[in-house]
Amino acid sequence: MTTRIDRRTEPERVAPAAGRRAPRGIAQRLVPFGYLSPTVLLIVVLMIVPIIMVIGYSFQDNVIVTDDSEFAGLANYAKVLSDPDFLVALKNTAVFITVSMVAHLLLGLAFAMMLNSKLLSGVTKALFRIVYILPWLFTIAVIAVIWRLLLDPAGVLNYILQTLGVAQSAVDWLGDPDKALWVVTFANVWSGYPFFMISLLAGLQGIPGDLYEAASVDGAGPVQKFLAVTLPQLRPVIISMAVLDLIWTSQQFALIWMMTGGGPLNSTEMLSTFTYKQAFSEYEFSTAAAAAVVVLMLTMILAFFYVRTQRER
Amino acid sequence: MAVTRLKRLIGAVTAAALVALVGACGSDDSGGAATGDGDGDVTLEFAQWWGAELPAGEFDKMIADFTAQNPNIKVKLLSAPYASTKQQLVTGAASKTLPDVVGLDGAWVNDFAKQGAIADLSKLMSDAKYDDSQLASQVKYKDATYMIPVVNFVYPLFVNQDLLTKAGVSKVPSTRTEFADAAKKLSTGNVKGWALPLDTAVPNGIQNDVMSWLWASGGSMLKDGKPNLQSPEVKSVVEYVKSLNDAGVIAPGLLTMKEQDKVEKFSTGQVGMMIDSLAHINLIKKNSPNLKFTVAPLPAEDSYTGKRGLPYASWGIGVSNSTKHKAEAFKLVQYLMSKDVNAQLSTIANGFPGNKTAQPDLSKSDPLFKTAFDIYQQGTPANEFTGLPKSEDLMRSFDEQLQLVLTNKSSVDDALAKAQESWSSVIE
Structure with a gap:
């Protein structure tokens, strides 16, 4: 009495199950991003955006004090x-x-x-x-x-x-x-x-x-x-x-x-x-x-x- | 591959959501800080440093009276110390998010007006049919008013009478020669004749303690609106200050001394004379109840017989250019400038009213305020830094040159030439 697994048929048996689990998999994959999002949001708002703005300002003239500042290069x-x-x-x-x-x-x-x-x-x-x-x-x-x-x-x-x-x-x-x-x-x-x-x-x-x-x-x-x-x-x-x-x-x-x-x-x-x-x-x-x-x-x-x-x- | 694509997709969606959220947080189409609650009520934000300097709760009471008289206007007071308020307003002006009504220093007006951050009050006064003849002064930029001084604080000469008597000086000095003579006599042991704060972090010592000598004798640091620092009058002031320093009558540590250090040294009897704000009388009396001192007009040049200039600083008021409720904001301005309210505010602030018809209640004040009020009325309020662009920077560049003179690293002529050059690049 031995059990023989026919490997050729395995994908056919697994595929429908995997297909049923797919939506749950995406939700699971989203979970870490959900946990990360407050931190990412804070980093973006408090660090990335200000740094990019300051770098942008450094290449313009008369920034902030006038509305018509122009690109000033270096x-x-x-x-x-x-x-x-x-x-x-x-x-x-x-x-x-x-x-x-x-x-x-x-x-x-x-x-x-x-x-x-x-x-x-x-x-x-x-x-x-x-x-x-x-x-x-x-x-x-x-x-x-x-x-x-x-x-x-x-x-x-x-x-x-x-x-x-x-x-x-x-x-x-x-x-x-x-x-x-x-x-x-x-x-x-x-x-x-x-x-x-x-x-x-x-x-x-x-x-x-x-x-x-x-x-x-x-x-x-x-x-x-x-x-x-x-x-x-x-x-x-x-x-x-x-x-x-x-x-x-x-x-x-x-x-x-x-x-x-x-x-x-x-x-x-x-x-x-x-x-x-x-x-x-x-x-x-x-x-x-x-x-x-x-x-x-x-x-x-x-x-x-x-x-x-x-x-x- | 599919998983990688999915991750990328999720990442992109998350990033897009964040950007949208940031955009939502950052966008403000209300055009100002004021909010309406839908039933016609308006809430005005009023940022100032006055509340922090007045007796606790006094300013809130005055504002509560205003809201009682104007039930559809609510006022949210944003009170912070002067330095914090300034920084907050500079940032707010830059981002066009100034509170609806703002406390202003005359030194900020030019820059804020140039940025379009504060509103043209001439137009608001005209729209409200306001009679501006009752105003003692107005601070203008390009012929339009942008700030109204609400309360004025003068800077007379403070003299420690005990030290003066001990030094054998019978009369409060009235001329530069008398002042130098008194300062020399006062300077014995750990006591010095005069305190001169030249700290460059807040370089207002140039305005209050140096240029005041120039204005006291009717001089001016400007000519036709342009810097005139190489004039004989300005030169004589710098030479006079240097002579006092060379004579060793100025309290040591002057190059990094702050205004509060000056007041502390006077309060503790370490210096006999200082030029200071009248607003500090109560502080000095609280810290040193036994100190016998008086206030006097600033000494002038020996030959000068005209009206004495008296430096002053103001609590000014302005309206944000981005508020949608300019009319309501100006109602608050009108209220604070009205005869009775302005008199009341001046009385509790120990200053002099910005409304000419208002009379401060001197009966409730220290007798020295009466003396100072007489000096104020006999003299001419003077502060040429008010309304100038980048005035703090102007003071700092002059300060640095004066420090070079006092440390014998530059001649008076060279220092004034460099200060003139520096100022000319700012005041066009």
Whole structure:
């Protein structure tokens, strides 16, 4: 008693059944699109459409302010890229994001290692964890106000420096063109390192202890363990965080605007403040759009590296 | 293959649906923010920053009175701080979606009118047979009115009388020489004579604290409507400010100082004198109840004997050009400019009325308002930035040149030449 399947007849038996299931199959295939549609709608409305509009504006003249704007080719890009203020803003932004990222990384790593250390008790770690994370809890507006007050020529910092005899007279931290960029960078470092710290702490806690034990067996000291175990294990987190931080910091606007407004003498002018002034002060929406597209392109380069590192992982 | 085609089809249909939905969300054929509810009622949107600056609920009460008098008109107040309102209106003007009635600063009028975002009020006044002779002033663009100042805030000289007495200065300075002398005497220890906010984010220090010296002596930064920054009068102002800075009588941090920092420094006795809005009297008294201070006309050039110019800023009002309910919108304007309402609004705002026939109730105000009202009536309100195109940008470019002068990176002549060049490209 064996059952023999005649393969030649199989399609004839299956076909009607498949035909009956076809409408249900389309409905099933539509379900994922239904789930996706709110997100897709939001992305299209809030990202794709505005980006396309801004790119379109960058190729026209007198957009928004007049109804009869015309195609201007690359004129707006030429104007922006030859504007000395834009070049100053580009240089300042490069310094601001690079120094911020490096300082975020070093401070975040140092504090994360301290909080991951076995030398401190649980209570001490909890206390420092709260203290270190405090800057992250403040909004940018509060951070700007706090640092403006602290750094005022008649503020707390100058009082301390003068009382200790470190400074003979009040230092104009934000009003001095030679110091202002470094001061706003410092405020940005202060406000942003906790995110690095938390991420790196999570990375440190994920490193298997047997790697350190193996290193100890091989006779490695603390420095060698850090270089041969900790850093390689943290590498994916560090690279991701560094690239993301460069992207986020390049978009920093509120802190700069509220602390210095890009001054004094353009010493803290960033691409974000430059673009804002073009749009909302000079009503030059075409050049503002061109500047925004340049910023978008620069950010896309960073985003490309971020995506690539994520794929490698 | 069939499945791929089906996926493509579904993708295309989804995309088309999204585009249609976006189009539906974006389209607005109502022509403005006002809505009608079908039974003849109109709801007007009124965006302004006044509600945020007045005592809580006061402005809502006034608007409630208007809606009680006009039962077919409802008003939805969109009150936000000045900076947020400005940004909202700039965006609204650009997209032709301004609220029906808008609070305006004179500095925005030229650009909004040029964009066609705000309505010609001359026509609305004519249509409503409104008598505009009662208006103290009107802000025009190409001979048509686009903004009516509702309440005016003057900027006199604030003087800390205790500090002045302590410094041995018996009289409130009235001339530039007297001011410089008083500022020098006041500048001892941590106290400085004067505060000059030159922050470039909001560069109105150029209007209120620098050009005010020019207007006080009857000078002008324009000639026949064109920039005239290389005139001897403007040069003397810049040289005077530089001399004060060189003498070390200006509070440090001026290059990034904001208006609120200036008021804070005056309130805490860190500076003896400042030029500031009368609207800040209550704030100063609230923060420093024991501070003894007065207000005075701005010092003028020693030889000047004419009427003193007094800088001012206004809460102006305008109507959206895209609203379908211009007549109803203008009724709200008329109501706010009417004699009693305008007087009441000026009183609670601590400003001076935009209606010439309205009298603020000074009996309920601080005595300093009476002093300031006298100064206002004896002087000439002056603000040449009102109605100029890109006025904030003009202030910023002048600010940057002034900063170069004060940091000895440019001569006064070079700075004024560059500012003139920059302004000339804007004011054609």
